[in-house]
Structures are given as C-alpha cells and as structure tokens.
Amino acid sequence: MHTNTPELRDKTIYGVVAEFDQPSKLVAAGRVVHHEHGYTKLDAISPFPVHGIDDAIGVPRSILGYIIFCCGSIGFISVASLIYWAGGISYKLVIGGKPLFAWEPSIPPIFEGTILFSAFAAVFGMFAINKLPQFYHPVFNYERFGVATDDRYLLVVEASDPKFDIVDTQRLLESLGAKHTEVVEA
C-alpha cells in the first residue's frame, strides 16, 4: 500500500517516516542519516525528549533563553518605572518623610514582575518558536502516528531534502533497523 507506487509519486510527498522501537536505535539511525549520508531536512518524533538526538540529526540550540532574558528585563524595567512613575511623578505621596522612590521597598514587586514576564516569555515563546498551536502537520498522516506519543520513535526525512529519493531513502532507513517505514503525503 504505502510503497513507491506511481500514483503516490503524483501526489505531493512530505517525506518518509521510519519507526523505531528503541530511543538508542533512533539516535543511531539519525546519526548515520545525517552525518554519514548528509541528509539535513530531518526530524525526530518521540514520546519524551531523547538525549543525543539533537546532535545526531542536527537540531540547533534553542534560542528561547535569549527571548526569556529580554522579556524578563522588560518586566524588570516596566515594574520599576511603574513604581517610580506612580509614587515619584504621578501622585507624589510623602509617607513618613521617606523619599518618593526608593529601591528597597520596590524590590519585591520588581522581582515578581520580572518573574511574571519571564514565565510568559518562556511559555508563549516556546509555543511561538514551535509554531504551536498547529493542528495540522503532514507527519500526522503517518498511519501509526499514535505510537509516537506512546512508546515508539519516528525519524522523518523530508522530501524537500536535496538528497531525498523515495526509494533509496526508504531503503536506507529500513537497513538501519526501522520496524516500519512509510511515505507520508503532505
């Protein structure tokens, strides 16, 4: 059914999905495909983060940390300026002869503001970089996709890869110990 048939070739092909039953096999196969055969348009789907997969298939480091740092700094500056504005400019209120603005009592709200902005950046930044919510993705067309959120590990080679060949790629993945391979439509 899901082999290299002529009618499948006419449709837009997203890529080949190979299913592995061990995380170590996924990493090993990914390494061969990426480092030895030079494929670059790769992805791995797993029910939990598999260690070593990023180097194996060439996933770059997350940039999320920088985003969080920037947003955290914005939080810090915003709450500090809010307090300065409220007590020092907008409504000058002398309490017990104390200065209109001081750092010491402002630290708790500024700290909480920094944390709040950072947390929003961490969560929504992560969703944004991951392009979530995204309710359709070609990889969901893999017939047995449900196993990838249970106990199987998928290696995806996209058709847009310059080295992609519908026959050779599938054979390569099978030779690397894949339990099941399938051509997936876009």
Next chain:
Amino acid sequence: MADLAVRNDPHVRPRLVEGDPSLHQVTEAVSSIIETRTPYSWWIAIAITASIAGVLKLCLGWLVYNGIGVWGNNQPIAWAWDITNFVFWIGIGHAGTLISAILFLFRQKWRTSINRFAEAMTLFAVACAGIFPLFHTGRPWRAYWLFPVPNTDLYMWPNFRSPLVWDVFAVSTYATVSALFWYVGLVPDLATIRDRAKTKGRKIAYGVLSLGWRGSARHWRNYEMAYLVLAGISTPLVLSVHSVVSFDFAASLLPGWHTTIFPPYFVAGAIFSGFAMVVTLMVVARWVFKVEHLVTMKHLENMNKIMLATGTVVGYAYASEFFIAWYSGNPYEKFTFLNRAFGPYWWAYTLMVSCNVISPQFFWFKKLRTSIPFMFVISLVVNVGMWFERFVIIGTSLHRDFMPSAWGYYHPTIIDMLTFFGTFGLFLTLFLLFLRFLPMIAVSEVKGMMATQKMHDAHLEAVAQAVEH
C-alpha cells in the same frame, strides 16, 4: 522477599517504578484512568464535595450581602480566620512548586511521578487562598484597586511600600506562573491522550488542549529549555511568595510578628504543610487509581523525610522565637510569647507544638515512615497543626498587645467556620475534576526517566561484563 531485602539495603537505590513495566504499560496505567467509564464512586464523591463548595458559595454570598460583620473579626483581632485560612492554603501550595521546580533543579528523579499531582494541588490551593483576601475587602468587585491600574473612581496608586501590595504581586504572579508551568507539563501528555482518543468529542477537546503537539525533536529542544527556565524562576518565586506573606506580619510593629526569622520560618512551614497535604491526597489516589507501581513507597518515604526535616526546622523556629523574646529584653515581646504558650490560647499553642514538632519526629523510624496508615494519620495531624500555627501567630499576637484595656478574645462565627469548611469542598471538587479529565501522572516525564534508567542499567551491565572478561 528478595524485593524486600533490596528495599531495606541502604546501598541499593529502590526503583522509582516498580515491576519493570514497559513504556506502553505506563501510558496505559495513567491514561486508562481518564478513559474508562466514570465510576459511580466519582459521582458520589463529587456530589459531596460540590455540595460543600456550595456552602462556601452561600457563605460568601451572605458575606457580600451583609458585610464583613458576619465574620468574627473585630478589634483587637481584626485579622482572624480569613488571614489564617489564606496563609494556610497558600502554604499548602508550596509543596507543589517545590516538587516541580526545586527538585527538578536538584535532579531528583523521584519527583516525576508526583509532580503533576502536586502542581494541581498548588493551583487549587492558591485558588482557595485567594478567596479570603478577596472577600475580606468586603467589596470583591473593587478588588482591582489592589492592582496598579489607572481608574476613574480612585485617583491614586497603591502604596508600593506596603507588604500587602507586595503580597498582591507575589500571589498573583505565583498563581499565574504555577498555572503556566502546569500547563506546559501537561501538553505532551494531552497529546498522548489525544492520539488514544476514540470519540470525536475527546479528539477535539484533547486535540485543542494539546495545541497540536507532536513531540518533534525541535519542539522538545525548546520545551526542555522552557521547562528548565520555568523551574529556575519558580524556585526563587516560591521562596519569595511565602517570604512576602510573612512580611505582612514581620513588617508591622506588633510583638510576636515583628521578627526577622519570619521569612525562612514561614517558607519551611509552608513546605511542611504542603507535603503533608500531598501525602494525604496521594495515599488515597494511588490506592484508588491503582498506580502504586508508579507512586511507590520510595516516593512516599521521601516526602515523609522532607516533612521530618521541615517539621524540625519549624520546631527550631518556635524555640528560636522564644529565645529571642527573652534575649531581646523587650518586655512586650517577652509577654507575648509567655502569653502565647500559657495565656488564654494555651490550648491552640499546645496543639500546634504537638502536631508540628512532635508528630513528624516519628518519621525518624523507617518502619513508621513506610507505614501507609501511619503516614496518613500524621499528614492529617500536620495539616491541623499548621492551620493552628497560623492561627496562633495571628490570633495570640493581636489579642493582647500593648494596652490591657484593648485586650480581647476571638470567637469565630458559624459563617467563619462554614466558609473555611467550604474551601475544602472547592479544593476537592477541583481535584476530582483534575483526576477525571487530566493525566494525574506526568507520563512523558516518567517515560523519560525510565529510559534514562534503562540506559544506565545497560551501561552498568556492560561494565560488569567487561570486568568479568
């Protein structure tokens, strides 16, 4: 019995998942809880808890209709059960964040089985806590005045020098960040439930909730970074929340409140009470839902050890307060503490010390800290004790301060009691809904932990074989 021998051998680390199940069996064990037909017992349980939550609703409605006078608060005890209950519930929440954030940073792998559960507890406890200051304002629809929002009916800003304003910032940030952290952890598991869903309704509901998560390596990379940062910022956050709560008292000039020991003392107490609540709920839940192989005796024992440690810290804080009261030479301070232990509230003080200081000491004995009925009873006792701790701090310091002509004694009204009782209904109702609709154990984290352990075992085996040859 070999299993028992291994368990009692201090050199062998007990397995965090018992019976060596496959990853699929773990998915099955957790997911099936929310996929099977709703059991009758659940309907009965939620009918009871929702009725109790209804009592809360009636009490709050009555309060709004009549005013704060329906509570027993009055001079000199202007802060009474409401603030006691607020601090009590906020404290309960702290264990959840400790488990999800601090134990994560310390790479304590045993947290994976209990973190989802404890985080849910945090959220629901904070929701219960928020009710009290909100309704103590008397006009909860004006609660936004607490936030620095420019508005047309109050031409002022909040006083940022006040710990009460810090508290608004701390608690609202805490509630928000806890909810975000919890949701992030849930997304991969919701995707698992989505992929297992049989009916269209479930497919849509869990599909939307899981945002189309597909477990791509590129996703996991950012996910792990987000999780690490959330753990990193939640750690100082959780410590700051109860510190700020303690500033509500410590920044006043009242004897018994005005001490520098309050922030660490409150934080230790919060973790202590929170773990007691996790044990109370977990002992029941793991038995009802048959996940004893995922939440093992090792998990319960570790939590009991944390209760022992934090309970002892709390005991030390009680002793230290007394010492400082004497050592400071401040007659008011000294009187407050003598009055706390031997005055009209001696019964509350005695109850507090026996529940919080004495009862956790039983956990020095392995036999007792690994006995389910025993730890269940102790966890309840600790919860009672920690409620009384907050009451003792608030009530006894206020009821006799500087001027004897202004002394008094606090009597709670029936509305006070029913409101507090009602929050348990709300808490348990939310918990039952959580257990019914969301995976109670962080499946993807447990699976990740098991895979790491398996790799570690394989490595050890390889080393052992290499040594043999």
